[in-house]
Amino acid sequence: MMRASRKRRLVIAGVLVTGVSVAVLLTLLALRENINLFYSPSQVVAGEVVEGSYFRIGGMVVDGSVRRNPDDLQVSFDLTDTAETVTVHYSGILPDLFREGQGIVALGRLEDHGFRADQVLAKHDENYMPPEVSEALKAANRQPYAPAATGGGS
Amino acid sequence: MIPELGHFALVLALVLGLVLAVLPLVGAQRGISTWIALARPAAQSQLLLIAFSYACLTAAFLGSDFSVAYVANHSNSQLPLIYRISGVWGGHEGSLLLWVLILSLWMGAVTVFSRSIPDPMTARVLAVMGMISVGFLLFMIFTSNPFERMFPVPREGRDLNPLLQDIGLAVHPPMLYLGYVGFSVVFSFAIAAMIQGRFDAAWARWSRPWTNAAWMFLTVGIALGSWWAYYELGWGGWWFWDPVENASFMPWLIGTALIHSLAATEKRGVFKAWTILLAVLAFSLSLLGTFLVRSGVLVSVHAFATDPSRGVFILIFLGLVIGGSLLLYAWRVPGIISHVTFSPLSREGALLLNNVFLGVLCFSVLLGTLYPLILDALNLGKISVGPPYFDLVFSIIGIPMTVLIGVGALLRWKKDRFSRVHTTVWSLGAASLAAGGLVPAMMPFYSAAAGLGVAAGSFVVLLSVWGVLDRTRRGQRRAGLSATPGWFYGMTCAHIGVGMFIVGVTLTTVYNVERDVRLGKNESYVIHDYEFVFRGTSGGDGPNYRYIRGQFDVYRENHLVTRLFPEKRTYLVQQNPMTEAAISPGWTRDLYVALGEPLDDRDTWAVRIYYKPFIRWIWAGALAMALGGLIGAADRRYRRKQSSMQAAGSPGTA
Numbered sequence: 157m158m159r160a161s162r163k164r165r166l167v168i169a170g171v172l173v174t175g176v177s178v179a180v181l182l183t184l185l186a187l188r189e190n191i192n193l194f195y196s197p198s199q200v201v202a203g204e205v206v207e208g209s210y211f212r213i214g215g216m217v218v219d220g221s222v223r224r225n226p227d228d229l230q231v232s233f234d235l236t237d238t239a240e241t242v243t244v245h246y247s248g249i250l251p252d253l254f255r256e257g258q259g260i261v262a263l264g265r266l267e268d269h270g271f272r273a274d275q276v277l278a279k280h281d282e283n284y285m286p287p288e289v290s291e292a293l294k295a296a297n298r299q300p301y302a303p304a305a306t307g308g309g310s
Numbered sequence: 311m312i313p314e315l316g317h318f319a320l321v322l323a324l325v326l327g328l329v330l331a332v333l334p335l336v337g338a339q340r341g342i343s344t345w346i347a348l349a350r351p352a353a354q355s356q357l358l359l360i361a362f363s364y365a366c367l368t369a370a371f372l373g374s375d376f377s378v379a380y381v382a383n384h385s386n387s388q389l390p391l392i393y394r395i396s397g398v399w400g401g402h403e404g405s406l407l408l409w410v411l412i413l414s415l416w417m418g419a420v421t422v423f424s425r426s427i428p429d430p431m432t433a434r435v436l437a438v439m440g441m442i443s444v445g446f447l448l449f450m451i452f453t454s455n456p457f458e459r460m461f462p463v464p465r466e467g468r469d470l471n472p473l474l475q476d477i478g479l480a481v482h483p484p485m486l487y488l489g490y491v492g493f494s495v496v497f498s499f500a501i502a503a504m505i506q507g508r509f510d511a512a513w514a515r516w517s518r519p520w521t522n523a524a525w526m527f528l529t530v531g532i533a534l535g536s537w538w539a540y541y542e543l544g545w546g547g548w549w550f551w552d553p554v555e556n557a558s559f560m561p562w563l564i565g566t567a568l569i570h571s572l573a574a575t576e577k578r579g580v581f582k583a584w585t586i587l588l589a590v591l592a593f594s595l596s597l598l599g600t601f602l603v604r605s606g607v608l609v610s611v612h613a614f615a616t617d618p619s620r621g622v623f624i625l626i627f628l629g630l631v632i633g634g635s636l637l638l639y640a641w642r643v644p645g646i647i648s649h650v651t652f653s654p655l656s657r658e659g660a661l662l663l664n665n666v667f668l669g670v671l672c673f674s675v676l677l678g679t680l681y682p683l684i685l686d687a688l689n690l691g692k693i694s695v696g697p698p699y700f701d702l703v704f705s706i707i708g709i710p711m712t713v714l715i716g717v718g719a720l721l722r723w724k725k726d727r728f729s730r731v732h733t734t735v736w737s738l739g740a741a742s743l744a745a746g747g748l749v750p751a752m753m754p755f756y757s758a759a760a761g762l763g764v765a766a767g768s769f770v771v772l773l774s775v776w777g778v779l780d781r782t783r784r785g786q787r788r789a790g791l792s793a794t795p796g797w798f799y800g801m802t803c804a805h806i807g808v809g810m811f812i813v814g815v816t817l818t819t820v821y822n823v824e825r826d827v828r829l830g831k832n833e834s835y836v837i838h839d840y841e842f843v844f845r846g847t848s849g850g851d852g853p854n855y856r857y858i859r860g861q862f863d864v865y866r867e868n869h870l871v872t873r874l875f876p877e878k879r880t881y882l883v884q885q886n887p888m889t890e891a892a893i894s895p896g897w898t899r900d901l902y903v904a905l906g907e908p909l910d911d912r913d914t915w916a917v918r919i920y921y922k923p924f925i926r927w928i929w930a931g932a933l934a935m936a937l938g939g940l941i942g943a944a945d946r947r948y949r950r951k952q953s954s955m956q957a958a959g960s961p962g963t964a
Contacts, residue, residue: 179670190699194692229826229916248826249906249916252887
């Protein structure tokens with residue numbers, strides 16, 4: 157009797173341990189496959205990005221650089237960290253807070269004519285600067301970025 | 311004067327909290343009945359003080375007292391009344407006050423609904439909750455005082471973030487907090503049981519309705535947040551795997567595991583140590599959620615606070631609570647051994663597997679949420695973990711889980727034979743597969759993935775319904791139905807909710823159509839049978855914003871289905887543009903239109919047109935789950951006075 161219940165427990169414990177390990181392993185694998193790295197325009201220009209990889213790029217939208225195609229929703233703009241500039245192409249509607257001079261993050265990959273974005277993110281706060289972007293700006297420029305400088309006070 | 315009174319009430323509440331945290335606990339250990347008797351009145355007085363303080367802050371909002379910095383930063387004289395009331399929790403300090411108020415409300419509820427529980431136990435529980443209140447009150451008084459004055463007094467307030475000026479988000483935080491903080495009750499029961507050193511089924515029995523109630527609020531809170539994101543953010547998604555969403559989802563997953571584990575502990579006396587650990591984890595994750603959102607360590611739409619000193623305080627508090635309770639656990643719990651055995655194929659076995667699945671899911675969310683933060687903190691690079699990771703993990707674990715939910719609920723305690731249920735499982739399984747084969751055939755195109763999801767969802771629903779019928783087969787149906795206990799209906803309702811949720815998620819994901827299009831006046835765009843005709847825009851003024859309103863006439867087979875009026879708003883104070891989508895809701899589809907931006911001066915616009923099939927099933931499913939939690943919490947069994955010995959010894963009924 158005792159033996160049977162002990163054996164049963166062992167089976168349960170064994171199944172659990174194997175199951176959990178397999179699940180954790182799969183989770184870690186899935187995580188490794190689905191991480192998006194962040195690069196600044198300087199890093200992109202310097203060729204640090206692995207070819208064909210899907211990544212995030214962040215910087216400030218250059219004033220006067222937004223060009224919209226009149227016939228469809230193709231739009232392109234220049235993204236800068238003040239040292240280097242990368243042209244971003246996007247098709248669709250930009251977020252409410254996308255403005256020239258604003259810090260944004262785009263998700264996509266490099267192609268021949270620049271960066272092809274699937275997603276453009278601008279946060280719902282005019283003074284907000286994505287932390288990656290403000291750091292990239294700091295790294296690229298000796299001048300630390302002060303968010304209030306372009307946001308317009310409120 | 312009123313703000314000072316509110317502040318003073320908070321300080322008094324802190325003093326009372328200190329008394330509550332110490333005396334009843336010592337009294338319960340030493341058997342000093344006067345000190346034990348102190349717990350209820352102390353908790354109730356603390357509730358009155360905090361409620362008064364909360365009323366003072368609300369009064370400052372209603373009276374637009376901009377000398378209070380918090381009011382000046384989160385209100386405006388043009389702000390509509392309802393958002394002045396909800397504006398109280400529109401920022402960091404006020405939401406903390408709401409957190410503490412809700413903690414007090416739960417404590418008040420414990421003082422009222424604990425008549426069947428021995429007084430020393432109630433005293434310990436209230437003392438532990440008192441400790442939590444001390445931590446939060448200290449935090450508020452020293453780092454985040456909502457009553458701080460501001461000089462010179464600004465003439466006008468900076469207004470509430472326009473995103474928060476919405477009824478969905480007005481109700482979302484209180485619901486979420488009711489859930490988060492509600493887990494403090496079961497946490498306190500677990501701590502009290504550990505302090506007392508008694509782990510019989512009694513503590514599990516007392517904790518169950520509280521856990522159910524907290525879980526219900528959390529479910530509603532998360533669903534509201536998802537619904538709000540869907541219509542207010544203007545992207546039409548219902549879940550973004552944003553760290554802030556994950557922060558509320560993790561305690562939900564562990565809370566769900568806890569509900570199931572508590573059932574096994576109460577009925578069969580198994581998983582005692584594990585249940586205690588889950589209770590500790592559920593509340594710890596709730597605190598972590600508060601920390602993640604409130605400390606500014608995450609950056610997302612929800613993270614309004616960015617003061618690191620606050621983060622450090624919460625981190626220390628978090629360390630004390632989690633570390634302290636885990637130490638207590640390590641010290642007290644190893645002694646308990648369940649002498650109960652069960653076969654792998656039994657309800658216990660199914661509940662165990664359920665806990666494993668939920669635990670792994672929670673772990674994967676925790677990993678995906680914290681991994682980028684840890685890498686960033688160690689300067690190992692900036693990464694983000696996107697939806698593909700979470701989607702992959704959840705779809706892999708989701709399928710076996712649905713089978714488990716369906717079959718597990720049918721199994722009997724202790725030992726069961728598959729031959730007893732196999733006819734049901736196979737025949738209803740076949741029916742579900744048939745549903746999975748048929749439903750995609752009625753959709754615009756055929757998808758095996760959609761079929762699989764519909765089959766999984768139907769399987770859960772069919773087996774849950776069959777579970778109720780099964781109980782009533784012998785003898786009269788009506789008598790059987792009324793003899794079936796409330797918790798069983800609660801479980802059935804929640805499981806049906808899970809099934810609806812799965813169907814909704816699958817069909818929305820596979821068949822949703824999202825188009826960004828360029829539309830001139832009287833031009834149209836067709837999605838499936840629906841023709842969206844753009845009739846142009848007109849402008850106007852709202853209470854505290856200006857708007858441009860578009861009109862879209864939607865036709866199906868040349869009949870007008872609906873008229874949609876999406877808006878582009880500019881809030882006057884903060885000058886932020888806001889997109890107000892227009893949605894025509896339905897059980898089988900939502901039609902969703904949002905204005906992008908004007909493309910020329912002849913009223914040509916970039917327009918977002920979405921077709922979202924079955925998306926309402928997602929929230930309807932969540933509401934059914936919450937309703938199940940409510941039915942479970944209201945089960946009369948929990949309110950009956952019963953000695954702990956009896957409860958511990960009674961064998962479970964299937």
